[in-house]
Amino acid sequence: MNQSLQELFEERTEQFVSKSRRHSGNYEKAETKLDSLAKRSAEIVKVKARGNILKQSSDGDFQTTIYQVHYQYLIKQKGALYQEEEVEERMCKFFKNDLILDKEINPYAKLAELEITAGDEQEERISYQYNRLKAVQYAERWWNSYNPAYKTFENNCTNYISQCLHAGGAPMRGYPNRGTGWWLRNNNWSYSWTVAHSLRLYLANSKSGLRAKEVKNPDQLLLGDVICYDFEGDGRYNHNTIVTAKDAYGMPLVNANTYNSRMRYWAYEDSSAYTPNIKYKFFTILDG
Structure with missing residues (x-):
């Protein structure tokens, strides 16, 4: 990374553990995350980050750089420690080596308006037992990389959740x-396998094969269960996560793709996609 970007990178990392260093234009993300942690009596005691440049371009005295940051937060809550991770993609612009812009690239803004399905009324029962441990193990293995056995999508969050569910035996x-239904075969797939809103509708309506029960509160979820997110509150759900752990108060920590995250607090209040109108659906997976 060039010197100016490296200095910016180091300053932004410092802000997560040192409130005394509030740098103009860069502290908002750290402040949001710290406030979210404080609400549940948690704090970041150590942060590691590594970055790499994905793309650079120049236009006269202007330079644009797309870069990626992988954060690892050591979080303390009620005396217990756990590690949260996230990968953020950002764009910065320089004019004659002076920084004039640095912003996150919001991956959720690129979600396509694809056809959706509410599932069907097929009654045939397919016997299975959902293996939550295997689902979580898969979620941990592939949260920040892509299984070459599956097709990868630009907006991969639901494809990743579907793979986790299938690894658990669904x-x-x-x-x-x-x-x-819900399927992937021969380089083809159902809408419910890849589209966030379609999976949310499928889980709410399926009566055979992969089935789920909606619960009212996140603390009712078990490991391997699914949370669906409607960031704008407009009725169309645009993100899904899988529960991979619980915090000290028994609340879900989740893994996700698109904005690759590991053991992130379920509410997503520190996400750039978060709005006060956000709505959630909580689904616990049922055995067949």
């Missing part, structure tokens, strides 16, 4: 109708 059904 059976596919519905092929080859893309609007039916």
Whole structure:
């Protein structure tokens, strides 16, 4: 990373553990995260970060750099420690080596308006037992990389959750109708496998194969369960996560793709996509 970007990178990292260093234009993300942690009596005691440049371009005296930052936060809560991780993609612009812009690239803003499905009324039961441990193990293995056995999507959050559920033993059904069931086969897939809102509708309506029960509160969820997010509160859900751990108060910590995250607090209050209108759906996976 060039010197100016390296200095910026180091300053932004410092802000997560030192409130005395509030640098103009860069502290907002750290302040939001620290406030979110404080609400649940938690704090960052150590942070590590590494960055790499993804793309650079120049136009006269202007230079644009797309870079990625992988944060590792050691979080303390009620005497217990756990590590949260997240990968953030950012864009910065320089004019004659002076920084004039540094902002996060919001991955959720690029979500396509794809066809959705509410699931079907197929009654045939497919027997299975959901292995929550295997689902979580898969979620941990692939939260920040992509399993080459599966197709990868630009907006990969639901594809990743579907893979986790399948690793836990949830059976596919519905092929080859893309609007039916939940499946991936022969480089083709159902909408519910890859589209966030479609999976939310499928989990709410499926009566065979992969099935789920909606619960009212996040603390009712178990490891391997799913949370769906409607950031704008407009009725269309645009993100999904999987529960991989619980914090000291028994609240879910989740893994996700698109904005790759590990053991992130379920509410996403520190996300750039968060709005006061956010809505959640909490689904516990049922055995077949």
